[in-house]
Amino acid sequence: YPVEWAVTSTYRSILLLLLDFYFTRGFASRLFRERDKMDKVIKTAEHIADSLSKFDLAQAESVLNTSELPEPMHDAFSRILDNLRSYRPYLPEALFSETSRCSEDRSSIPAPGLVTKHVAMVFTDIQGSTATWEASPDGMKEGLRVHNDVMRECAVAWNGYEVKTIGDAFMVAFERTCDAVSFSLSVQEGLVRATWPSDLLQLDHCAYDDDGPWCGLRVRIGIHCGEVDIQL
Numbered sequence: 278y279p280v281e282w283a284v285t286s287t288y289r290s291i292l293l294l295l296l297d298f299y300f301t302r303g304f305a306s307r308l309f310r311e312r313d314k315m316d317k318v319i320k321t322a323e324h325i326a327d328s329l330s331k332f333d334l335a336q337a338e339s340v341l342n343t344s345e346l347p348e349p350m351h352d353a354f355s356r357i358l359d360n361l362r363s364y365r366p367y368l369p370e371a372l373f374s375e376t377s378r379c380s381e382d383r384s385s386i387p388a389p390g391l392v393t394k395h396v397a398m399v400f401t402d403i404q405g406s407t408a409t410w411e412a413s414p415d416g417m418k419e420g421l422r423v424h425n426d427v428m429r430e431c432a433v434a435w436n437g438y439e440v441k442t443i444g445d446a447f448m449v450a451f452e453r454t455c456d457a458v459s460f461s462l463s464v465q466e467g468l469v470r471a472t473w474p475s476d477l478l479q480l481d482h483c484a485y486d487d488d489g490p491w492c493g494l495r496v497r498i499g500i501h502c503g504e505v506d507i508q509l
Contacts, residue, residue: 318346325354334361360410363418397457397502399437401428401447401464404495405482416476420483421445423474424494427467435460454502461498468493 321344328337341354403409403424410417428447432439435456437449451457473493477483485492 318350321346322350322354329354329357329361332361334358360414363410363414394452394505395454395503396505397451397454397500398440398505399447399449399451399457399460400499400501401449402497403445404497406445406494409477409480409483409494412480413474413476416474416480419474420477420494423471424468424496427464427471431460431463431467434463454500457500457502461500464496464498468496 321340325337325340325344328334328340337354338358341351341358344351346354403421406417409420424445425442428449429439431437432447432449435451436453437451437456437460440448440450442448449457449460451460469490469492471493473483477493478485482495483493
């Protein structure tokens with residue numbers, strides 16, 4: 278009996294070890310498979326993010342539609358693509374191709390003189406633009422067109438040269454500081470008088486404000502003056 282018990286106990290121990298090895302190996306295999314799947318998701322997400330950073334919307338959409346991303350991540354990238362498509366008509370062409378727009382596309386005003394001279398640079402920015410895009414994409418799309426029209430009309434009126442735009446921000450150069458100040462005041466007056474989409478005016482930060490007065494998109498404007506080296 279002792280010998281039989283010892284043999285039975287040994288078999289039992291071997292069986293337990295085999296079962297432990299089988300289940301442990303199976304768990305490890307599943308763990309490795311999940312890790313490989315997660316690595317693939319991360320690489321795909323990095324590929325899409327890289328395409329978006331280069332504004333290559335077609336490539337980003339192609340990868341997104343042919344990949345198996347988790348639903349929350351897929352939905353997030355889809356929303357980013359939709360927002361970038363809405364921005365597309367108002368972004369500088371240089372973001373989408375190697376050839377930037379020529380100076381004639383910027384304005385009919387020539388650039389300030391060559392070499393080194395005193396120049397006033399104006400920088401503008403729409404306050405709360407990201408929140409406005411999220412709250413009212415259609416209203417913001419039309420509102421941005423109104424904003425751009427006001428900017429360019431005032432730039433021409435006060436001899437400004439549109440250096441470039443980045444999204445909704447303008448960079449405009451003036452030979453005279455007084456023209457830069459007049460441009461800035463004219464822009465604020467033009468924005469108040471402009472006809473804005475009703476969707477925008479429903480938002481608290483775009484509604485008419487007696488204390489401002491403000492109406493429509495709020496625009497911050499900064500002016501920097503000094504000697505610059507102009508490179509064309």
